Amino acid sequence: MKAKPRLLTALDILSFLMVLTAAGLVFYYAPVEKLMGAVQKVFYFHVATAWVGMLGFLVAAAAGIFYLRRGEEQWDIVGVSAVEISLVFFLIAIIMGSIWARPIWNTWWTWDPRLTTASIVELIYAAYMLLRSGVDDPERRARFSAIYALFGFISVPLTFISIRLLRTIHPIVIGSAEAAGQGGFNMDAPMKMAFFFSLAAFSVFFADLLWHRIRLGELKAAVESLRVKSFQEEK
């Protein structure tokens, strides 16, 4: 049994400090937005969590390709770890977006492309977990979920384009002039600083969680093989 790597402990501490600093920057360093007021603060973590959600999807699809090509169990563990973490982060992003949307758009929810795509992604993750729980044979489960992660990853951009063509009110915050009327805004330097730091903090946090979860998966596999071994010895 491997002990917890030192680097992982360091990463724990780093991600804790970074998220804490990001929160500090958001609340005390970045100025309050003129039109929207304090509720705009949700934006920093909203985008950061959504980013982590998409990142996990990318990692899962890449792990799926590696699994199909190489057939090594560890890629399956990477895939499921990424999806599990991103499932939670994406849900947080959706809820935060909803909290932001209520005062600004005067509604909790609209069928805008990004909101709809986000909910579809969340459903694909959920379907992925259901697929895993429905297949008992580990090797087969790994193959199927790799394929599903890949398919999901390919379909999401198409979904996004399709819904975008329907209609959009979600602001394109960075570098868009027409967004101002829909709750978009221009970021000044401290805002940008807080924003990019939040992105970095959550990316590090994601890497930390992913590592933990992969380790958990490996330990689980090790326990499983020990159990099989002792069972055979008894016989």
Place this chain on the structure above:
Amino acid sequence: MKLYLRAVGAVIWKDFRAEWRNRENLSAMLVFSLLVILIFNFALELDLNARASLSAGVLWTTFIFAGTIGLNHSLAVEKDRGCLDGLLLAPVDRSVIYFGKAIGNLVFMLIVEAIVLPIFNFLYGFNVFQPGFLGVVILGSIGYAAVGTLLSTMVVQARTRDILLPILLFPLTLPVIIAAVRASQGFFQNLPLAEFSIWVNILVAYDLIFIAVAFMVFDYILED
């Protein structure tokens, strides 16, 4: 290549023969589609105004639900009666099985649609016999059958197979559904083609991408 096509044809032909003997699948899909149309009619109170904007959605929802029944059945039969192993023993490329099953499923969907569409025309008064619209129906069904066949091959090997297929399939085929509904609406409302040709393009792109990816990964689904 010729041999490959003959093998695909053999798989399709086998499905048709089996279907011809009991007609289980087609009749279930057909009755189900008619029921869905009926239910929508009452649930949505499809009066003249609502019809113009909603019928395309009703039509595609019907096709998709019926398609799910067909897809589930198509592979469940193979699995239950141990025919999948027989198919796997055949000395052909695995993709032959995929294309054979997918084309078989597509044809079953098209047969059901060919019966439902005139009824739809009769009930709601939209002219469905426009070549462009029929093209959209075919393109949408191709995308749905391509992804659906792949996923249902996966699902029959799972423990929870009866409930899993729609959950896996619907979120992935959303682009097909949106694009097909929008394009059909364009035809129903007699808009100029240029206004909605983008949706036809999305359908074509989706079909090509997913047929290609399914072709690449199908081997992994039937590995054991």
